[in-house]
Amino acid sequence: MVSRDIMRSTARGFKKYYSPNIKGELRLDTNTNVLGTNPAAERFIREQRIDLNDYPVTYSDNLRCALAELYGLDMNNFAAGSGSDEMLDVLFKTFTEWKDDCLVPYPSYSLYDYFAQMNGGKVVYSELDDSFQLDVEDIISSKAKIVILASPNNPTGNSFRQKDVEEVIEGFKGIVVVDEAYGEYSESSMIPKVDEFENMVVIRTFSKAYAMAALRIGYAVANKDLAEMMNSVKIPYSLNSLSEGAAIAAVKDQEFIKRSREMVLRERPKLASGLSKLGFEPFPSDANFILARSPVDHAAFTEALKNKGILIRDFGSRRRMENCVRFTVGTEEMNTELLEKTAGILEDLR
Numbered sequence: 001m002v003s004r005d006i007m008r009s010t011a012r013g014f015k016k017y018y019s020p021n022i023k024g025e026l027r028l029d030t031n032t033n034v035l036g037t038n039p040a041a042e043r044f045i046r047e048q049r050i051d052l053n054d055y056p057v058t059y060s061d062n063l064r065c066a067l068a069e070l071y072g073l074d075m076n077n078f079a080a081g082s083g084s085d086e087m088l089d090v091l092f093k094t095f096t097e098w099k100d101d102c103l104v105p106y107p108s109y110s111l112y113d114y115f116a117q118m119n120g121g122k123v124v125y126s127e128l129d130d131s132f133q134l135d136v137e138d139i140i141s142s143k144a145k146i147v148i149l150a151s152p153n154n155p156t157g158n159s160f161r162q163k164d165v166e167e168v169i170e171g172f173k174g175i176v177v178v179d180e181a182y183g184e185y186s187e188s189s190m191i192p193k194v195d196e197f198e199n200m201v202v203i204r205t206f207s208k209a210y211a212m213a214a215l216r217i218g219y220a221v222a223n224k225d226l227a228e229m230m231n232s233v234k235i236p237y238s239l240n241s242l243s244e245g246a247a248i249a250a251v252k253d254q255e256f257i258k259r260s261r262e263m264v265l266r267e268r269p270k271l272a273s274g275l276s277k278l279g280f281e282p283f284p285s286d287a288n289f290i291l292a293r294s295p296v297d298h299a300a301f302t303e304a305l306k307n308k309g310i311l312i313r314d315f316g317s318r319r320r321m322e323n324c325v326r327f328t329v330g331t332e333e334m335n336t337e338l339l340e341k342t343a344g345i346l347e348d349l350r
């Protein structure tokens with residue numbers, strides 16, 4: 001066996017990401033849109049005749065224009081790429097040096113650690129409080145070069161208080177990234193304020209509410225100087241032509257996003273109360289998923305649900321989320337099926 005010593009030192013401890021073997025199960029494990037493929041994007045792809053011999057537009061100018069129109073900003077406030085994961089990678093590449101401290105609240109999205117370490121950074125954590133809110137003082141006093149705040153936060157589901165986020169942006173000495181991957185489900189957004197702050201970058205994705213995870217599209221919004229810095233570091237052409245065109249079509253169909261948001265707002269409290277009745281302890285959520293403490297062993301429950309054809313995400317072995325699992329909010333029919341199967345499993349496991 002080849003020794004891992006051959007690898008870049010910062011990457012030697014890495015394991016591969018969550019990669020379940022899918023056999024047609026109902027996927028309530030990835031927080032994608034349960035209404036299914038984005039209709040405008042699907043139509044675009046069916047009808048499009050792209051010349052495969054041409055490179056994409058280098059910096060996705062057409063998508064950046066469509067986003068500028070959507071938010072009432074300038075195209076030069078944007079950088080677009082292959083998923084918000086690429087934008088996270090670009091953020092570390094643009095704003096951090098080897099061995100810099102990179103601040104990540106805990107618990108939050110696990111890939112922040114990966115991108116920070118991959119780019120030579122040292123991850124330092126700031127504990128969220130008992131309601132999974134920010135410790136503003138702790139973050140502001142840090143010497144880190146970058147902090148990433150997911151709001152709504154994954155996997156906990158709650159948004160951070162806007163006042164806390166703004167206090168962090170004003171007090172923190174480095175770059176503050178606000179990851180709004182689930183921003184379409186939330187009341188508040190920092191996007192309208194990008195020109196007010198020198199050190200804030202907001203990132204968003206087409207993988208969740210937009211229902212286009214297969215196409216890998218994400219973007220960053222910031223003041224024009226920061227956006228220019230990120231564009232100059234980003235791999236040119238990283239957003240392919242088909243994905244860019246589909247994203248533009250999807251941006252122009254805000255009716256689908258509205259319908260998706262309304263469905264989640266309607267079904268989320270029903271799912272939370274159904275889970276509570278079965279003995280789960282759900283945490284409050286502003287997103288299209290719910291983290292809940294299970295009344296039975298988390299791993300056994302997740303496995304039993306998989307065997308009955310439903311995938312959820314198990315976080316129960318992680319600190320602060322002991323025995324917790326995360327459910328994507330389904331349609332009424334999906335949630336009914338989920339709750340019925342859950343009731344059966346609980347009887348078997350108790």
Ligand SMILES: Cc1ncc(COP(=O)(O)O)c(C=O)c1O
Pocket residue numbers: 030082083084085086109150153154179181204205206207213216217218
């Ligand atoms: C908080 C958060 N940020 C970023 C991402 C990455 O999304 P993308 O598919 O755009 O890379 C996810 C995906 O789960 C997420 O939950």
